[in-house]
Amino acid sequence: MLDAMQPDDAADLVQELPEQMAEETWCQPMEPEEAEDVRRLMAYGEHTAGGLMTTEPVILGPEASIATALAHVRRRDLAPALSTMVFVVRPPLETPTGRYLGVVHLQEMLREPPYEPIGTIIDDDVEWVLPSDPLGKVTRLLATYNLTVLPVLDEDRHLLGAVSADDVLDRLLPDDWRDADDAVTDASLTPGGGRG
Template sequence: MSQPTSRPTTATRVYLARLKGTAVFDPLGDQVGRVHDVVVVMRLKGAPRAVGLVVEVTGKRRVFVPLTRVTSIDAGAVITTGRLNIRRFEQRPTETLVVGELLDRQVTFRDDSGTATVKDVAMEQQRNRDWHVTKLFVRRAARGGLMGRRGEGLVVDIEDVTGLAVNPAHQGATALLATLEDLKPADLADVLHDLPDTRRLEVAAGLPDDRLADVLEELGEDDRVSIVSGLDVERAADVLEAMEPDDAADLVSELPDAKAAELLERMEPEDAKDVRRLLAYEHLTAGGLMTTEPVILPPEATIATALAHARRQDVTPALAAMLFIVRPPLETPTGRLLGVIHLQRALREPPHELIGAILDKDVEHLLPDDDIGKVTRLLATYNLTALPVVDEDRRLLGAVSVDDVLDNLLPDDWRGADEEITDQAMTRTAHG
């Protein structure tokens, strides 16, 4: 086969050696840096998983951008959600750099037809929006026969060769992590809960930041405090930044004061600001339950733009069902809340239609001090999955979703219980 072209061969396949040097832009079109490398995680079974980009920004600083914050990849441009963690990238033991470590690596064909040198690596986006390394462009080494002439280039499936992954020094943790790779965060949380303390921390330390953040959001208080307290401060701060702000605030509130203060100081200022703002509210109030990062758009955006934001991997299904339309600024606290767009309604409209034309201006809203009882009643009465939280000037502060409410209504030990939900949840609702 011929060498891959400089553009992806499909809309979801990207050759990574060609990606190096590509400009990285924020949603407004401003360049924030250039791609330096791509980070992948090797697995004992299944294709390696690409988890993020190493981006070189101003001052030659290299930072990590998770692929969950990348909305578009092409040979000419990488578009991000606009939020970059400017902390310097530090490679972890479970991570491999494609350009720095995989290119020019020698691999062996499983059919015993010889060896080859890796010249490029391709990743493809899966149905669940994860990126997996699926193809290699290699040059075959010299061997006898016409079919084995020196320099022959071909594209092969990742399963057709061995030797891409170096034998890991931390094989114990790597082996266990490989068996847990496909578990949903809630199921992985159950597994971690049952592990001995030392093993739990070892496995948690080997998870990518986004993955560990998702798992911590599902764990009970004791387990997640133990894990965060066992991580080094820089890593713990990175994981808190990857969590939903309301979950991060809950976790920080459970830590000793000195530890909480240290982590907030190490977090990116904008992320820490969101967490501090949420910590100011009582736990079982709309302010304490809300996330500060719902989907927020201006009224002049199109239906197509709204649907693209709803499809973002970092948006939960409950929050994706309702999009919040506001006057600038678009970061919470925003300008005045104009109304909401229901996802189901947006799906029935032409993509070019402006969202301002289909606003629901009568949606119920919450004030930050409203208690969980009122939140629950409004969600149930109007069959909603989320509600806006506004201040006295109707500026959007955040949104409370039904999953946040359920987490606080269920019994503390609900994960380990086989029986149906008891009266504890109902009692909390009645007295909320």
């Protein structure tokens, strides 16, 4: 089951298990690459960018065509928040990557010819965070710049992963938010909040 999960979700699950059960979980066969990603994520604090990030955003080199990038963001296993942005780096393309160059926004790719390389439309002004940066900073940057995802870089500007808005919301909302009844009723949606 852990192999099928995004690394950030797998790390969260293992951290929530009782210690003995967590150790037994690690004894189960798991792809070495996936296990390494999960171990790396578990090393960061729960309320830091590193603890929130996934190590599997869409990552391509600058020479990749827009058509190739669009094919990557169409993957069914990709979280919707991660499909809005392609991270452009120098090789290696696996996290931790080579030097981070910037991002390419989905909307920008849709406006350009598919044969153009994504390196021609890189946005290098998108704010990024360090893995040690706190949840508050991540939240402020996502809200300030209306982003669904932020790059997480190390001090040498290697891409380590990305934090998506949905993972931030999972941390900000109470644990039982999925089970809670809707606080908003139909009457409260009417002008005047349904009050007489």
